[in-house]
Amino acid sequence: MTDPLWHELLERVRRDTPQLLDDFFVELAEHEGYTNGRVPKSDLTGTAEQVFDLFLRRLSAVEHIAEDRELPEALGRRRARQGLRIDHFTEAVRINFRVLWRALHRAAQPDLTGVLMDNGERVLDVVERYATEVQRSFLNETEEMARSRRTARERALTKLFSGHADENEVSAIATVLGMGHTGEFELIALPTNVVTDELGQKFSALEAHSYEDEQVTYLFRHRRKLINLVDELPGLTGGYISKIEGMGQVPRAAALAKHLGELHPGKPAVSVKEGFAALARTAVQSHISGFEHELLGDFATPAGENRNEKLDRLATTIAAYLENGSVQEAADSLFVHRNTVFKRLQSFHEITGLDVTIPRDAAIALIVTQGS
Numbered sequence: 001m002t003d004p005l006w007h008e009l010l011e012r013v014r015r016d017t018p019q020l021l022d023d024f025f026v027e028l029a030e031h032e033g034y035t036n037g038r039v040p041k042s043d044l045t046g047t048a049e050q051v052f053d054l055f056l057r058r059l060s061a062v063e064h065i066a067e068d069r070e071l072p073e074a075l076g077r078r079r080a081r082q083g084l085r086i087d088h089f090t091e092a093v094r095i096n097f098r099v100l101w102r103a104l105h106r107a108a109q110p111d112l113t114g115v116l117m118d119n120g121e122r123v124l125d126v127v128e129r130y131a132t133e134v135q136r137s138f139l140n141e142t143e144e145m146a147r148s149r150r151t152a153r154e155r156a157l158t159k160l161f162s163g164h165a166d167e168n169e170v171s172a173i174a175t176v177l178g179m180g181h182t183g184e185f186e187l188i189a190l191p192t193n194v195v196t197d198e199l200g201q202k203f204s205a206l207e208a209h210s211y212e213d214e215q216v217t218y219l220f221r222h223r224r225k226l227i228n229l230v231d232e233l234p235g236l237t238g239g240y241i242s243k244i245e246g247m248g249q250v251p252r253a254a255a256l257a258k259h260l261g262e263l264h265p266g267k268p269a270v271s272v273k274e275g276f277a278a279l280a281r282t283a284v285q286s287h288i289s290g291f292e293h294e295l296l297g298d299f300a301t302p303a304g305e306n307r308n309e310k311l312d313r314l315a316t317t318i319a320a321y322l323e324n325g326s327v328q329e330a331a332d333s334l335f336v337h338r339n340t341v342f343k344r345l346q347s348f349h350e351i352t353g354l355d356v357t358i359p360r361d362a363a364i365a366l367i368v369t370q371g372s
Helices: 005-017 017-028 041-059 066-081 087-108 114-117 120-162 167-177 196-205 247-262 272-288 293-301 308-322 327-334 338-352 361-366
Strands: 184-191 209-211 216-222 239-245
Touching: 005 017, 005 041, 005 087, 017 041, 017 087, 041 066, 041 087, 066 120, 087 114, 087 120, 114 120, 120 209, 120 216, 120 247, 167 216, 167 247, 167 327, 184 247, 209 361, 216 247, 239 247, 247 272, 272 308, 272 361, 293 308, 293 338, 308 327, 308 338, 308 361, 327 338
Parallel strands: none
Antiparallel strands: 184 216, 184 239, 209 216
16 A cells, blocks of 8 residues: 555544544443453553554555464453453454544545545455454454363362362362352252253253263252252252262262162152161161061062062051051051051061061161062
8 A cells, every 4th residue: 555645644543543542442431341340451551552553554554464463363362361251352342443433534634535435445454354353362262261161170070079189179179160168068969861951051050060970960069048959950860968068078978969869760859868768778788688587577578589469568558657657648648448557567567576666666667678
């Protein structure tokens, strides 16, 4: 570009730089993305001067200068790291263009307006090229930062759920996850096959972190006073731990929740209280295997192995009674008379020696008869 009138116009704009910058900052001050102090004032001032100088150099150059790409690329990366939203950032780029065009129009008065019109396409090309470079850099850096955060988060969760993180490591993990490592947490262990894309998107809205380990997905967060994960995710199957003291206990809670879910497949949010009998049964099973008759007598005969209908009816009745501790409610659930329930409890006592109206015997029956 060798037109001396065009260069004269650009020189007028350069001399008008203080006004151009004032106009820029007046508009920028009305834009919410830059009013929270995220970008220091000194950064904004220095960058604005550099950007408008870049515009004028590109407008006056005959060919593109490779080194000119360094500024938009560095600016895009820096704004991404400063945490600006893409819409806030692109609005600043639009302000650049509006202010530059007004400065060019002001400098063209009264004798160079024709020159400006002749070079209007040149102005648009320069601004559009700058906008493309700076936005591409911003988006690339944003994507790289997201990848780094995901990698750091995945590593932190893997370390936490390994159960081998010491106190200092747990504190560092909490920092990566954006959580405090003290206080109370809650956790639910879900079968991974129930975690749909829609449900996965909901996890972040719950301010919860998820971690997948083989066939189980764990979801945990700081415990809330008014609403818990079970309330917010009704009907989901799996094990649930409502109160975990400190993040360091999350791995043990996860193992327990997983076990609860495995013992009660298909049942929603099984708590420790609800799953206690099954937990106790698995804990003692190996110790009493082969000696179940010591507790149950003939009732210990496994289902399907010379088991008669009477024992099956007793098993159903005992389960119904132990569910709520009421003869009447057991009778109602079985659609029989309450006297029938009394007779079956007596028969169970005669066969096993266990009187389920006595707490100790009821506890034994609850643990060892389920599945009999």
